[in-house]
Amino acid sequence: MSNFSNQIRASSALIKRLKHHRRSSLSSNPVLLMQSRSYTTNECHRPAIVQKRSLDILHDPWFNKGTAFSMTERDRLDLRGLLPPNVMTPEQQIERYMVDLKRLEVQARDGPSDPNALAKWRILNRLHDRNEVMYYKVLIKNIEEYAPIVYTPTVGLVCQNYSGLFRRPRGMYFSAEDRGEMMSMVYNWPADQVDMIVVTDGSRILGLGDLGVQGIGIAIGKLDLYVAAAGINPQRVLPVMIDVGTNNEKLLEDPMYLGLQENRLDGDEYVAVIDEFMEAVFTRWPNVIVQFEDFQSKWAFKLLQRYRNTYRMFNDDVQGTAGVAIAGLLGAVRAQGRPMIDFPKQKIVVAGAGSAGIGVLNSARKTMARMLGNNEYAFDSAQRQFWVVDAKGLITEERENIDPDALPFARKVNEINRQELREGASLVEVVQKVKPDVLLGLSAVGGLFSKEVLEALKGSTSTRPAIFAMSNPTNNAECTPEEAYSSVGENIIFASGSPFQDVDLGNGRIGHCNQGNNMYLFPGIGLGTLLSGSRIITDGMLQAAAECLAAYMTEEEVLKGVIFPSISSIRDITKEVAAAVVKEAIKEDLAEGYRGMDARELRKLSQEEIEEFVKNNMWNPDYPTLVYRND
Numbered sequence: 012m013s014n015f016s017n018q019i020r021a022s023s024a025l026i027k028r029l030k031h032h033r034r035s036s037l038s039s040n041p042v043l044l045m046q047s048r049s050y051t052t053n054e055c056h057r058p059a060i061v062q063k064r065s066l067d068i069l070h071d072p073w074f075n076k077g078t079a080f081s082m083t084e085r086d087r088l089d090l091r092g093l094l095p096p097n098v099m100t101p102e103q104q105i106e107r108y109m110v111d112l113k114r115l116e117v118q119a120r121d122g123p124s125d126p127n128a129l130a131k132w133r134i135l136n137r138l139h140d141r142n143e144v145m146y147y148k149v150l151i152k153n154i155e156e157y158a159p160i161v162y163t164p165t166v167g168l169v170c171q172n173y174s175g176l177f178r179r180p181r182g183m184y185f186s187a188e189d190r191g192e193m194m195s196m197v198y199n200w201p202a203d204q205v206d207m208i209v210v211t212d213g214s215r216i217l218g219l220g221d222l223g224v225q226g227i228g229i230a231i232g233k234l235d236l237y238v239a240a241a242g243i244n245p246q247r248v249l250p251v252m253i254d255v256g257t258n259n260e261k262l263l264e265d266p267m268y269l270g271l272q273e274n275r276l277d278g279d280e281y282v283a284v285i286d287e288f289m290e291a292v293f294t295r296w297p298n299v300i301v302q303f304e305d306f307q308s309k310w311a312f313k314l315l316q317r318y319r320n321t322y323r324m325f326n327d328d329v330q331g332t333a334g335v336a337i338a339g340l341l342g343a344v345r346a347q348g349r350p351m352i353d354f355p356k357q358k359i360v361v362a363g364a365g366s367a368g369i370g371v372l373n374s375a376r377k378t379m380a381r382m383l384g385n386n387e388y389a390f391d392s393a394q395r396q397f398w399v400v401d402a403k404g405l406i407t408e409e410r411e412n413i414d415p416d417a418l419p420f421a422r423k424v425n426e427i428n429r430q431e432l433r434e435g436a437s438l439v440e441v442v443q444k445v446k447p448d449v450l451l452g453l454s455a456v457g458g459l460f461s462k463e464v465l466e467a468l469k470g471s472t473s474t475r476p477a478i479f480a481m482s483n484p485t486n487n488a489e490c491t492p493e494e495a496y497s498s499v500g501e502n503i504i505f506a507s508g509s510p511f512q513d514v515d516l517g518n519g520r521i522g523h524c525n526q527g528n529n530m531y532l533f534p535g536i537g538l539g540t541l542l543s544g545s546r547i548i549t550d551g552m553l554q555a556a557a558e559c560l561a562a563y564m565t566e567e568e569v570l571k572g573v574i575f576p577s578i579s580s581i582r583d584i585t586k587e588v589a590a591a592v593v594k595e596a597i598k599e600d601l602a603e604g605y606r607g608m609d610a611r612e613l614r615k616l617s618q619e620e621i622e623e624f625v626k627n628n629m630w631n632p633d634y635p636t637l638v639y640r641n642d
């Protein structure tokens with residue numbers, strides 16, 4: 012035998028031995044066995060054949076690469092929009108995970124609220140990813156305990172820590188890089204029917220400022236309430252983040268940040284992105300309702316005016332908050348033992364002239380004007396009931412470069428001179444001189460209602476002054492209920508945007524802490540609009556929602572200082588709000604019907620029948636019977 016043949020025989024024996032060795036070591040080593048499926052040395056560059064696309068890939072632990080899917084892969088596999096836009100390397104992914112893992116060792120605290128809140132959020136979130144019906148069963152049954160986790164205040168903490176917390180994506184991301192693609196990528200979402208979209212551009216998340224792409228957490232939290240409170244089917248909700256960049260310097264430099272690391276688009280370029288998004292979602296789902304959430308006030312009003320007469324949309328911070336505040340303000344009048352019609356006599360100091368503050372002011376002024384006869388004179392005289400203080404102090408006509416949205420509330424110079432006030436006067440001066448019935452904060456400045464301000468409110472001419480510290484989350488509240496009750500006295504009305512405990516006033520007496528949050532209205536506004544089939548959301552429909560909430564509380568409750576319902580009844584109040592919205596849409600001849608209930612039939616329904624219709628269309632978290640069919 013030639014030397015050459017010997018060599019061949021020897022090497023093939025070696026290969027056989029090696030193969031045998033490899034097989035036996037593989038079979039006794041499950042990790043290697045698993046790797047051998049696609050990642051052995053000679054196979055690692057071969058593509059893996061997948062018979063899935065879109066979310067099915069992201070939900071498959073074997074194929075999922077999460078944020079590491081490249082843009083070309085995202086396009087090939089219909090993943091565009093289903094992940095945050097920043098593509099990460101596998102090393103960055105691990106680093107992000109480790110940062111988050113290490114953070115668990117430090118307790119996450121959010122001011123006076125639950126120190127274990129973030130851990131609870133993680134557990135609930137994992138359930139949400141695993142079993143939606145069970146998740147919503149848990150949430151609905153324990154809404155009082157878990158709304159503060161999935162919604163304010165903890166949702167704020169979640170958004171702030173989103174880069175670390177991100178695991179399985181939820182919702183869609185439309186980014187500035189997707190310009191020209193949105194009309195097609197909207198089809199990457201697997202559901203053929205979507206009823207509710209909550210969209211944010213992350214520019215003002217609660218009172219936490221610009222959180223960029225991390226703001227998607229607020230859209231997810233709001234939609235959790237749509238499911239839990241309004242019974243919108245969870246398969247038909249879509250949280251959306253429009254990532255046009257961020258102006259948050261920390262995020263721009265953070266290597267773990269999941270969004271576009273460039274400054275926010277502005278002007279026409281910005282509007283073009285939002286226009287493209289609106290066209291895309293309404294083309295695919297013509298009956299969807301889009302709730303704008305936490306857009307900086309610069310754009311909140313402009314976009315609302317741009318779309319509200321053509322699309323089924325509303326801005327929750329401007330319009331939802333206004334309705335809740337009106338209900339609270341009317342409750343405060345009743346709590347003084349006075350009729351609601353006395354509302355136009357209330358002197359109201361508002362701290363904060365952003366999207367929420369101006370929304371409340373416009374709506375409160377209109378409500379007063381209506382009560383005063385709804386004419387020009389009524390409108391003018393209503394205006395004189397408000398004093399607005401922003402970061403630069405009292406707003407007057409002398410303010411340079413005044414924001415056009417705040418202009419109608421700028422005080423006349425001769426009027427304020429009479430009150431010994433001036434342009435830019437501080438909040439404490441304004442409270443001292445005006446002696447208001449109501450002090451309402453939508454400033455996002457925690458502690459703004461300092462001891463000095465609250466002491467000044469003792470001089471209020473009201474028999475029962477009201478303090479609304481509405482900014483979120485907890486740390487941004489203008490004051491706590493303890494501070495309010497201890498500084499101003501026991502005979503006050505108090506409401507905060509995020510939940511606080513009632514205050515023990517001693518001798519068995521309770522200082523009630525109401526939660527004045529738009530969560531009492533937006534779910535009902537959305538559900539009512541959906542079921543009425545109205546193509547737009549009018550001021551009348553929003554007013555009907557607010558009046559329904561105001562009327563929900565009994566005389567006995569308001570006299571005790573309870574001006575908003577308990578969150579445990581949120582499903583019931585939402586049903587009533589939705590019915591009021593449906594009724595108003597019918598009255599305004601806008602109702603086009605929903606599914607089996609056409610406009611003609613809808614118009615024939617009595618009040619009770621409308622409520623029944625609403626109730627019957629609310630989704631309940633019950634397991635359906637499943638049947639397999641292979642066609």
Ligand SMILES: NC(=O)C1=CN([C@@H]2O[C@H](COP(=O)(O)OP(=O)(O)OC[C@H]3O[C@@H](n4cnc5c(N)ncnc54)[C@H](O)[C@@H]3O)[C@@H](O)[C@H]2O)C=CC1
Pocket residue numbers: 215216217218219307308309327328332335362363364365366367368369400401402403438452453454455456459481482483484487507508509527528529530
């Ligand atoms: N309880 C609820 O349902 C809601 C609460 N909010 C909260 O309201 C707050 C404000 O929201 P936006 O109006 O959208 O924000 P924004 O950023 O548009 O407006 C904030 C306003 O506060 C003013 N401000 C800042 N420092 C101030 C100071 N020291 N004194 C007086 N005013 C000051 C600013 O000049 C600006 O006018 C946020 O914390 C948000 O979470 C918003 C919507 C609903």
Ligand SMILES: CC(=O)C(=O)O
Pocket residue numbers: 163216217218305327328482483508528529530
């Ligand atoms: C509650 C809410 O919408 C906000 O704080 O922005």
Ligand SMILES: [Mg+2]
Pocket residue numbers: 217304305327328
């Ligand atoms: Mg908001």
